[in-house]
Amino acid sequence: MMMRLSPKPALVKPAPDHFKQLLQESPFAKRAMPLCRTRDVMNWNGFALVNVYSTVEEEYFAIRNRSSVFDLAPMMKYRISGKDAEAYCNRLVTRDVRKQKPGRVSYVVWCDEAGMVIDDGTLFRFSATEFRLCSQERQIDWLLDCALGYDVTISDVSESIMALTLQGPTSASLLKLCGFKGVENIKPFEIKDWKIGKLAVTVSRTGFTADLGYELWVDAGDAIALWDLLFEHGQGRGLVPIGNEALNMARIEAGLLLPGIDFISSMANVRMGFCRSPYELGLDFTVDLAKPHFNGRAALVAEKQNETSRSKLIGLEIESNKPVNDSIVYSDESCQTEIGFVTSAIWSPTCKRNIAIAQINAPYYGTLTQFWVELYLKRELTWQRRVLEAWPVERPFFAHPRRRQTPAGDY
Amino acid sequence: MVKQKFDSIIIGGGHNGLVTAIKLAKAGQRVLVLEAKDQFGGAAVTRGLAPGYNISAAAHLLHLLPKKLQRELRLEQFGLVLAAQNLKTIALDLAGNHVVFDGKNLSGGTAADQSHYPTYHRDMQELARFFAPLLASRAPRLARGKHEPHARAEKLRDACNLAMTGLRLRLLGRRRMRQMLRIIGMNAYDLVDEHFESPLVKGAIALDAVIGTEFAPRTPGTVISYLYRLGAEYAAGNSLAQPQGGMGSVSAALVKAAEAAGVTLKLKSPVARILVSRADSSQGYDDEYAPDYASGVVTVNGTEYHANHIVSNVDPKTTVLQLAGPQHFDTDFVRRINNIRMKGVSGKLHLALKALPEFKGLSRLELGNRLLIAPSSEAIERAIDPTKYGEFAEQPVLEITIPTLADPSLAPAGTHLLSAVVVGIPTELKGGWKAESRKALLKNVMAVLESYAPGIGKLVVQSELLTPSDIAEEFALPGGCWHQGSLTFDQFYFMRPTYGASQYQTPLKGLYLCGAGNHPGGGVMGLAGYNAAQQVLRHPIKNQNSKG
Numbered sequence: 001m002m003m004r005l006s007p008k009p010a011l012v013k014p015a016p017d018h019f020k021q022l023l024q025e026s027p028f029a030k031r032a033m034p035l036c037r038t039r040d041v042m043n044w045n046g047f048a049l050v051n052v053y054s055t056v057e058e059e060y061f062a063i064r065n066r067s068s069v070f071d072l073a074p075m076m077k078y079r080i081s082g083k084d085a086e087a088y089c090n091r092l093v094t095r096d097v098r099k100q101k102p103g104r105v106s107y108v109v110w111c112d113e114a115g116m117v118i119d120d121g122t123l124f125r126f127s128a129t130e131f132r133l134c135s136q137e138r139q140i141d142w143l144l145d146c147a148l149g150y151d152v153t154i155s156d157v158s159e160s161i162m163a164l165t166l167q168g169p170t171s172a173s174l175l176k177l178c179g180f181k182g183v184e185n186i187k188p189f190e191i192k193d194w195k196i197g198k199l200a201v202t203v204s205r206t207g208f209t210a211d212l213g214y215e216l217w218v219d220a221g222d223a224i225a226l227w228d229l230l231f232e233h234g235q236g237r238g239l240v241p242i243g244n245e246a247l248n249m250a251r252i253e254a255g256l257l258l259p260g261i262d263f264i265s266s267m268a269n270v271r272m273g274f275c276r277s278p279y280e281l282g283l284d285f286t287v288d289l290a291k292p293h294f295n296g297r298a299a300l301v302a303e304k305q306n307e308t309s310r311s312k313l314i315g316l317e318i319e320s321n322k323p324v325n326d327s328i329v330y331s332d333e334s335c336q337t338e339i340g341f342v343t344s345a346i347w348s349p350t351c352k353r354n355i356a357i358a359q360i361n362a363p364y365y366g367t368l369t370q371f372w373v374e375l376y377l378k379r380e381l382t383w384q385r386r387v388l389e390a391w392p393v394e395r396p397f398f399a400h401p402r403r404r405q406t407p408a409g410d411y
Numbered sequence: 412m413v414k415q416k417f418d419s420i421i422i423g424g425g426h427n428g429l430v431t432a433i434k435l436a437k438a439g440q441r442v443l444v445l446e447a448k449d450q451f452g453g454a455a456v457t458r459g460l461a462p463g464y465n466i467s468a469a470a471h472l473l474h475l476l477p478k479k480l481q482r483e484l485r486l487e488q489f490g491l492v493l494a495a496q497n498l499k500t501i502a503l504d505l506a507g508n509h510v511v512f513d514g515k516n517l518s519g520g521t522a523a524d525q526s527h528y529p530t531y532h533r534d535m536q537e538l539a540r541f542f543a544p545l546l547a548s549r550a551p552r553l554a555r556g557k558h559e560p561h562a563r564a565e566k567l568r569d570a571c572n573l574a575m576t577g578l579r580l581r582l583l584g585r586r587r588m589r590q591m592l593r594i595i596g597m598n599a600y601d602l603v604d605e606h607f608e609s610p611l612v613k614g615a616i617a618l619d620a621v622i623g624t625e626f627a628p629r630t631p632g633t634v635i636s637y638l639y640r641l642g643a644e645y646a647a648g649n650s651l652a653q654p655q656g657g658m659g660s661v662s663a664a665l666v667k668a669a670e671a672a673g674v675t676l677k678l679k680s681p682v683a684r685i686l687v688s689r690a691d692s693s694q695g696y697d698d699e700y701a702p703d704y705a706s707g708v709v710t711v712n713g714t715e716y717h718a719n720h721i722v723s724n725v726d727p728k729t730t731v732l733q734l735a736g737p738q739h740f741d742t743d744f745v746r747r748i749n750n751i752r753m754k755g756v757s758g759k760l761h762l763a764l765k766a767l768p769e770f771k772g773l774s775r776l777e778l779g780n781r782l783l784i785a786p787s788s789e790a791i792e793r794a795i796d797p798t799k800y801g802e803f804a805e806q807p808v809l810e811i812t813i814p815t816l817a818d819p820s821l822a823p824a825g826t827h828l829l830s831a832v833v834v835g836i837p838t839e840l841k842g843g844w845k846a847e848s849r850k851a852l853l854k855n856v857m858a859v860l861e862s863y864a865p866g867i868g869k870l871v872v873q874s875e876l877l878t879p880s881d882i883a884e885e886f887a888l889p890g891g892c893w894h895q896g897s898l899t900f901d902q903f904y905f906m907r908p909t910y911g912a913s914q915y916q917t918p919l920k921g922l923y924l925c926g927a928g929n930h931p932g933g934g935v936m937g938l939a940g941y942n943a944a945q946q947v948l949r950h951p952i953k954n955q956n957s958k959g
Binding site for chain 1: 689698699700702703732736737738739740741742743744745746749911918
């Protein structure tokens with residue numbers, strides 16, 4: 001293998017007055033912002049993104065009962081291409097990329113040498129030599145460092161490729177209405193290209209909701225055309241735009257993790273011992289120790305072999321209907337022994353359960369079946385303390401059979 | 412494809428590789444040394460310059476190879492003879508008022524310098540005594556990754572080593588400990604300025620601090636490089652020596668010792684690749700947990716050799732990135748290895764002279780010593796400064812030996828050789844090295860020499876000036892760095908070559924490093940090779956097939 005350093009991507013020179021606008025505008029903003037009736041906007045990766053369009057409830061129930069569309073503009077997207085692209089990706093992530101066929105997407109995590117998770121994301125495989133990695137956090141420096149010695153080109157295509165995620169039971173039938181002929185036949189985690197008039201769209205059956213849904217990828221210049229296409233046919237299928245808050249409820253129900261919320265990236269971590277391995281995040285299914293060497297393998301082998309995981313992210317169900325955000329978890333009702341904390345929590349409207357993702361220390365995660373969660377409630381300026389019983393449950397909390405059903409249901 | 416099985420394969424027959432080979436063979440291992448060139452020795456070689464003239468082509472003085480190691484390897488019995496020992500260092504003066512360093516005595520310079528030097532020397536020797544034992548043992552590790560072997564004995568050894576170092580630091584006494592902590596982060600320029608008046612004295616000491624690095628005396632951290640060198644010289648017995656037959660005879664003795672120990676030695680066998688395999692159930696591993704390991708090497712002409720231990724005398728960067736390949740290592744480690752600084756700003760001048768040159772104010776007897784042309788600290792600074800910008804020095808700084816005075820066998824009767832380290836040449840010259848630039852550089856060097864030794868130019872029969880990039884090419888030392896990695900604070904001790912490989916062992920099972928790029932580093936010292944062998948021997952071979 002020839003030694004080769006990937007060329008550093010050319011710096012994008014910002015506009016001279018870029019500082020006047022603190023947050024970047026998404027290419028979908030011209031359509032999205034007028035629909036935002038709350039003026040509730042958040043900063044995601046430097047983009048101004050709608051947090052709530054109308055009400056969280058309406059948006060959440062659109063995800064679960066109709067169709068919802070969410071702007072993925074701030075998502076980081078990296079093109080990985082070249083002769084060694086497969087070997088490169090296989091050394092980068094913990095999954096066996098050789099088993100991933102062209103036209104497929106997989107959920108992946110990547111680790112540092114201590115086996116600690118740097119980030120998670122989705123890896124798209126378009127051909128033998130062409131991949132795209134999508135993640136929430138910026139990864140270009142790590143991806144370039146990993147390229148030393150590989151015949152690959154890494155480019156940041158975050159701003160040239162835009163995406164909307166279309167999630168909900170009626171999403172397949174909506175796409176059919178839009179002209180995506182045969183879209184019901186694509187399988188979960190499959191990728192296919194469509195041409196709707198002049199608009200080229202790549203469709204992947206992926207999402208963040210554990211339900212039927214698609215992600216639609218276009219060139220940045222076609223962003224508005226894609227939005228218009230969906231909304232032109234959307235009314236009959238109950239299409240509404242959704243903000244971050246509603247999507248977050250769906251992703252907790254789906255049991256999916258967010259960096260910065262459920263785990264800290266080992267690149268961002270400062271305090272010793274606060275980052276986590278894939279095993280500790282409950283992502284065992286993403287790790288294939290038998291494949292050729294990959295970043296963190298030696299550390300992960302030792303962790304698994306010696307059973308040295310320090311904690312585990314598990315699903316909890318809690319009595320009562322009060323979400324237990326940020327609560328500390330105890331092994332006893334008297335709250336003497338602290339054994340972990342909650343990272344994400346909601347009252348799940350669909351499951352009608354009070355659910356949470358929690359980091360539980362060893363050895364309690366495997367042995368205890370009863371936990372106690374301490375909750376502080378503010379009622380008319382008065383703080384009340386509750387100690388609630390909790391018990392471990394399977395993640396995802398919500399997983400509808402129609403997410404896997406192919407052909408997709410025509411609702 | 413031929414397959415042959417050994418206990419250990421040493422890639423590269425430099426002096427460190429040979430020391431490792433001898434030590435392993437003596438412990439009963441079957442050892443193979445593969446050398447790319449047609450001569451063993453690496454940078455400790457004697458080779459032809461012109462018909463009848465043989466020169467030490469890289470290192471030209473023996474001052475770092477510990478006496479104890481020489482005795483253990485029985486180098487004297489294997490033919491190592493010293494033509495000259497206890498050489499003095501003479502800092503040359505244009506007017507002939509030279510300064511002579513002879514152990515703790517200084518002659519020349521100002522009266523104040525002369526009276527202060529013995530005190531300074533004693534203080535520095537005390538600090539050198541502190542550093543010396545650090546070199547002869549492996550660097551301790553402050554932390555072990557959870558995936559690494561945590562044998563308690565290993566941890567205990569490291570803890571003891573570290574505790575002893577702390578204790579010895581305290582035992583220096585309050586005054587010396589404070590003195591060391593005060594100066595250790597300083598630059599050499601300020602240190603010599605505090606102590607001495609004469610520019611020649613300052614220049615000579617400052618040159619000791621920076622020679623072989625890419626830094627000039629005003630660069631922070633040059634004092635620790637200086638103390639390190641003093642420590643290495645202290646460990647070696649503080650004798651500046653010249654081997655009979657040039658530095659190549661050190662290697663020749665090592666080769667004989669290796670042969671006697673039963674080492675298989677092969678020349679002209681450049682290794683193309685280190686073979687890496689995944690262990691399997693036959694070795695008692697579960698598929699999931701089986702480690703990758705270095706199982707052998709394949710030479711450029713396709714011959715495969717297999718062994719339990721692959722020990723590379725090649726620099727760590729080339730070993731990991733080119734021979735084994737980054738795909739077998741984690742990105743963090745590869746990044747650290749790739750960032751090892753390997754730069755040299757020194758070249759080598761070799762002159763075949765038809766007669767002995769005359770240096771102003773030096774007797775024939777004195778000419779056989781180590782002669783420095785470093786008129787002041789500023790002169791060194793000025794010589795090295797242009798190298799930062801891809802240019803060479805107007806007036807390079809020189810460390811000269813005329814080996815033929817003590818060892819006439821190196822040149823035809825009546826003729827002489829001059830060998831000089833030339834400080835102030837960049838590895839990469841702006842615009843690249845061309846015939847004209849080489850000529851211009853040689854002119855600068857000869858002009859400096861001529862001013863101290865008028866008429867020397869007319870005596871030259873044959874000249875050769877190796878730039879750092881020539882040294883890189885000829886001796887496989889990337890960047891022209893003598894030490895396979897600059898000997899500076901950030902690349903010392905447990906940071907040499909980098910954490911994760913600081914105990915001669917890479918994260919790839921079975922792949923070891925024994926070259927100067929490892930602790931304690933460069934020069935013809937042999938300790939990296941010695942320490943590496945000890946580390947290899949700590950890991951017993953499974954499926955024994957050795958003779959021992």
